[in-house]
Amino acid sequence: MNPSLVAKRNGTLFFTSNGRWLYPLFELEEACLHSNISPSDLCVEDSIGGIAAAGMMLHLGVRDVHIHILSRLGLDYFRQHGITPGWDQLVDKISCKTEEMLSGTMTPEEIYIFLKKRAGLTGGIPVDIEELHVGYGRHKVLNGLSLHMDAGETLIIRGSNGSGKTTLLRSLLGLQPIATGSIRLNGESIQSPDWNKHRWMCGYVHQGQVTNDFPISAREVIEIGLSGKAAKKEEAAAKIEIAARRTGAFPLLDRPFHELSGGEKQRVNLARCLCQDARLILLDEPSSYLDKEGRAVLKELLEEMSRTVIPTILLVSHDADWTTALGWPERSLEGGQLC
Numbered sequence: 001m002n003p004s005l006v007a008k009r010n011g012t013l014f015f016t017s018n019g020r021w022l023y024p025l026f027e028l029e030e031a032c033l034h035s036n037i038s039p040s041d042l043c044v045e046d047s048i049g050g051i052a053a054a055g056m057m058l059h060l061g062v063r064d065v066h067i068h069i070l071s072r073l074g075l076d077y078f079r080q081h082g083i084t085p086g087w088d089q090l091v092d093k094i095s096c097k098t099e100e101m102l103s104g105t106m107t108p109e110e111i112y113i114f115l116k117k118r119a120g121l122t123g124g125i126p127v128d129i130e131e132l133h134v135g136y137g138r139h140k141v142l143n144g145l146s147l148h149m150d151a152g153e154t155l156i157i158r159g160s161n162g163s164g165k166t167t168l169l170r171s172l173l174g175l176q177p178i179a180t181g182s183i184r185l186n187g188e189s190i191q192s193p194d195w196n197k198h199r200w201m202c203g204y205v206h207q208g209q210v211t212n213d214f215p216i217s218a219r220e221v222i223e224i225g226l227s228g229k230a231a232k233k234e235e236a237a238a239k240i241e242i243a244a245r246r247t248g249a250f251p252l253l254d255r256p257f258h259e260l261s262g263g264e265k266q267r268v269n270l271a272r273c274l275c276q277d278a279r280l281i282l283l284d285e286p287s288s289y290l291d292k293e294g295r296a297v298l299k300e301l302l303e304e305m306s307r308t309v310i311p312t313i314l315l316v317s318h319d320a321d322w323t324t325a326l327g328w329p330e331r332s333l334e335g336g337q338l339c
């Protein structure tokens, strides 16, 4: 059987796959990452391809392409981005449902993220909330709230003070007793005893004003995210440093956490969440206490994560200017339900 994808470097075979659909291209991406080889140095031969393969290859940076059966849409898309692939047979379209869902106006990056989600290769987990009722004594806060998020989806929830945004996040974390209704994360009920093993999947960055006088350094707060996952001390230290650098918390590592400002605490908490490799990230007013630069760093970080790791992200915020700039879907929490 002929392989479905072959990649050569200077005429030497580098990668081959018999995989179906677009999986060989994801495998190629992994192979390049692991061997530190740039896709732009490769000559890639694919058996069949259209706009999906074109978008994916362009995103990876592949420049030298030959596709045995190429669709016109795929050819136009390549040309639109300055690449002319080789082909053996040009067809009007290839019959593939994915192909029909894509359009030539999408950027290669948008196509890549779409395909990654469709392939189930995101770092995120699906969220399913059904008819959730939560309250404090007689005070009902969530009133039959339902929500579905696909793995890797992002959502902003708005709502006035006291509408129940924090209560919703706390419910997802299993910190709030549920009166009736259900929450399933990654297909599993958070009320089941088994969920304890998977708790690490949820990362929480709480509102900045939460105070903590515990004599603990910023580094130790970030380390909590590792919760014994990293095998060696050096590995743990490296992971903490990388996470702290990404959120701008690196200069704070040896400072006592309780002495930090609200914005500095936000950066440390976000680094803890990164260390945790959380698959569902819950952010409660993450931009509060952050200055202009801190907000820009946070926006960039969230955008980068939703392009690369693609966790599921649920963010609640009042900061309309900042969240609008993120451009994510938005819903509002009113009367204990999402509108």
Ligand SMILES: Nc1ncnc2c1ncn2[C@@H]1O[C@H](COP(=O)(O)OP(=O)(O)OP(=O)(O)O)[C@@H](O)[C@H]1O
Pocket: 136, 139, 141, 159, 160, 161, 162, 163, 164, 165, 166, 167, 168
């Ligand atoms: N521990 C508690 N005991 C009693 N009532 C509570 C408790 N925590 C929250 N509430 C009440 O539940 C309602 C929802 O609070 P929640 O903190 O979820 O709102 P929110 O939308 O996050 O508000 P904000 O925008 O001000 O942060 C409010 O009326 C609040 O007073």
